[in-house]
Amino acid sequence: MVNNDTSTSSATERRASEFAGTIVPERLAEPVEPQVRRNIAKVSRRDIMVGLGSVLSAVSTTMLIFGRLTPLRGRIGFVVVAFAIYLVIYALLVSLTEDRPAVIDRVMSALFTAAAVVAGAALVSVVGFTLWRGRSALLKPNLYTQDMSTTGPLDPLGKGGILHAIVGSLIIVGLALVVTVPLGLACAVFLNETRSRMRSTVRSVVTAMTALPSILAGLFVFAVWVLILGFQRSGLAAAIAISIMMLPIIVRSAEVVLRLVPGNLREASEATGAPQWRTVWFVVLPTARSGLVNAVILGVARGVGETAPVLLVSGVTSTINSNPRANPMMSLPLAVFEFVRSPQQALIQRGFATAAVLMVLVLVLFTVARMFAGRPVGRQSKRQARRTARHSAKDLQRIDALTGGHTS
Amino acid sequence: MAAVGLFLSIEAFDAFRSEGFRFFTQTAWQPDRRVFGVAAVLLFTVLIALIAVAIALPLAMGTALFIVEVVPGWLRSTFIAIVDLMAAVPSVVYGLWGLFFLQGQVIGLSRWLTTWLGWFPLFSVSGDDPTSPMSSGTVYTASTFIAGIVVSMMVMPIACSVMREVFSQVPPGEREGAFALGSTRWGMIRTVTLPFGRGGIIGGTMLGLGRALGETIAVYLIISPRFDINFHVLENGSNSVSSLIALRTPEASGFGLSALMAAGLTLFAMTLVVNFVASIFVARSRSGAGSEA
Numbered sequence: 161m162v163n164n165d166t167s168t169s170s171a172t173e174r175r176a177s178e179f180a181g182t183i184v185p186e187r188l189a190e191p192v193e194p195q196v197r198r199n200i201a202k203v204s205r206r207d208i209m210v211g212l213g214s215v216l217s218a219v220s221t222t223m224l225i226f227g228r229l230t231p232l233r234g235r236i237g238f239v240v241v242a243f244a245i246y247l248v249i250y251a252l253l254v255s256l257t258e259d260r261p262a263v264i265d266r267v268m269s270a271l272f273t274a275a276a277v278v279a280g281a282a283l284v285s286v287v288g289f290t291l292w293r294g295r296s297a298l299l300k301p302n303l304y305t306q307d308m309s310t311t312g313p314l315d316p317l318g319k320g321g322i323l324h325a326i327v328g329s330l331i332i333v334g335l336a337l338v339v340t341v342p343l344g345l346a347c348a349v350f351l352n353e354t355r356s357r358m359r360s361t362v363r364s365v366v367t368a369m370t371a372l373p374s375i376l377a378g379l380f381v382f383a384v385w386v387l388i389l390g391f392q393r394s395g396l397a398a399a400i401a402i403s404i405m406m407l408p409i410i411v412r413s414a415e416v417v418l419r420l421v422p423g424n425l426r427e428a429s430e431a432t433g434a435p436q437w438r439t440v441w442f443v444v445l446p447t448a449r450s451g452l453v454n455a456v457i458l459g460v461a462r463g464v465g466e467t468a469p470v471l472l473v474s475g476v477t478s479t480i481n482s483n484p485r486a487n488p489m490m491s492l493p494l495a496v497f498e499f500v501r502s503p504q505q506a507l508i509q510r511g512f513a514t515a516a517v518l519m520v521l522v523l524v525l526f527t528v529a530r531m532f533a534g535r536p537v538g539r540q541s542k543r544q545a546r547r548t549a550r551h552s553a554k555d556l557q558r559i560d561a562l563t564g565g566h567t568s
Numbered sequence: 569m570a571a572v573g574l575f576l577s578i579e580a581f582d583a584f585r586s587e588g589f590r591f592f593t594q595t596a597w598q599p600d601r602r603v604f605g606v607a608a609v610l611l612f613t614v615l616i617a618l619i620a621v622a623i624a625l626p627l628a629m630g631t632a633l634f635i636v637e638v639v640p641g642w643l644r645s646t647f648i649a650i651v652d653l654m655a656a657v658p659s660v661v662y663g664l665w666g667l668f669f670l671q672g673q674v675i676g677l678s679r680w681l682t683t684w685l686g687w688f689p690l691f692s693v694s695g696d697d698p699t700s701p702m703s704s705g706t707v708y709t710a711s712t713f714i715a716g717i718v719v720s721m722m723v724m725p726i727a728c729s730v731m732r733e734v735f736s737q738v739p740p741g742e743r744e745g746a747f748a749l750g751s752t753r754w755g756m757i758r759t760v761t762l763p764f765g766r767g768g769i770i771g772g773t774m775l776g777l778g779r780a781l782g783e784t785i786a787v788y789l790i791i792s793p794r795f796d797i798n799f800h801v802l803e804n805g806s807n808s809v810s811s812l813i814a815l816r817t818p819e820a821s822g823f824g825l826s827a828l829m830a831a832g833l834t835l836f837a838m839t840l841v842v843n844f845v846a847s848i849f850v851a852r853s854r855s856g857a858g859s860e861a
Binding site: 264280283293383387466511 | 576578626627628629630631633634635637638647650651652653654656658659660661662667668669673674677680721724725728752753754755757775778779782783785789810813814817818825828829832835836839842843844847
């Protein structure tokens, strides 16, 4: 192939000087061998061996350093030193076969992976530690069926429970939902469906609300509700404070979902002469239903775990209180907080068990939200599709009856 | 929103009139003796937030790049779920974790830092000689450093999800162009992803900073409050505006409440400014354009 090179280029030049037109390069004399497609995505055996070898030698070197050479100790230090040694050895091994950019690439990838692993490890450690420390209290059924009204701080775990906090949390979040769902959806529809000038103002207010420190929501409700209006601390006040925290989350995620509703659905509805509110009510909102449910669940997951606003306005009690308008009302995060502030081991264990209940609740809500979010906007489930088909058939009958069957 | 600012200002008026500008320079907090100021509290708040961001920023960037560029497709949704779940865990649970689990692990690290980096004022600790075999770990407990680490765990997922959004919007044409020119993955990230996502990185960090400034319960559980100017972040005792409010509001009355409202107003103004700057960065950058439209 190389031999042909000079003659080909000179031939091309000659032809270019003769006439200015399209220049067709001459065929090479020898046929080119068909190229084998290289698999660039596959991890080769060498890569795996290099990785494993670096890990092994890093761990053993670190054990040598910690056990024999220096008086270092501690788990965090061990992991950090081992990782640093791993990086060095890995870079060395890779540099045996690769050039400098490839070595840097591998080392940076290892660093990114390490960051993600640290994040995962932190989550596992938070969840695992809470469940582990709360295990003895979690397994007692009375935790879920009794309140703390007759239980002293020295009583064993077999007595007393957190029913009052569970009931309180349900009531507070339920009340907050009554406020935030209509308001939040209305805000999202306003932001997405109207062309009003106020939109940018509303959007920046919502953004600023997202950033409001939770303790300030509590302080605000405390100032207005308790100091200025003169009501006592109650579940209702807590619900208002929680609403302030939940509203921006619901608005923002609902707005994102509404934006995904296909424009041609809206246009089809408006083409049939429907006014805007009918378009929103019968087309946009049903289309985005699963995403909106997801938005509300995210709001609930945030609201149920908020401690700081509730701390100031709901008051602390150890009995079940189902009246949100009067008397203090307990909630799950507040119960955790009160339990772990005590020095008694039994109470601290109860605190961990309560935290585990709260965390499992939030995780379940989150999983449900992800299941809803998995379905794209506008795609119907089987049952919804059947219902739509039934409605369409009924409409067709109705139209047939009116027109005497001409349309079908 | 306006109502929050308005009512806080009304309630705080008394305190501001009584102290004037001294409110920002005094360190003690004794409203009943009419001697109070946010200087120390504010300093600790900022220190905790800075430590949190300093830890969370590399973690969040690494995780975001890992999710967008490195991880194989079938694992990607798992890691996105992990980050989302970290954001969803209630802050009181993080507080428990920090108080009962992390504190014991970090004391050794604090001792090591002050032994070897103690010449740097930030890491020096008064009242303990780390070389003495008799020294106990108590002087390192309940410190600004530990509170900062715990808050960083809460800040990380927020910053990470903003960065992930922005990084995943990098135009595929530019990415593939870099690869076609023979770039490695890191070369592509350095020349395409990071410059494109600069606004998202800054904005996400600022959002995290705003969250870190306002974090209450976890900080409250970990620190033991103190009211003096102290830059020794590894040392026992710290404070923050929000935990001050949580600590004193239930027992405060009249004028004391007004002083707390003034502190709350200061925090409110600070977070508002931080978040405003963050939204400007996100909106101005090339990367923000796609996410808002």
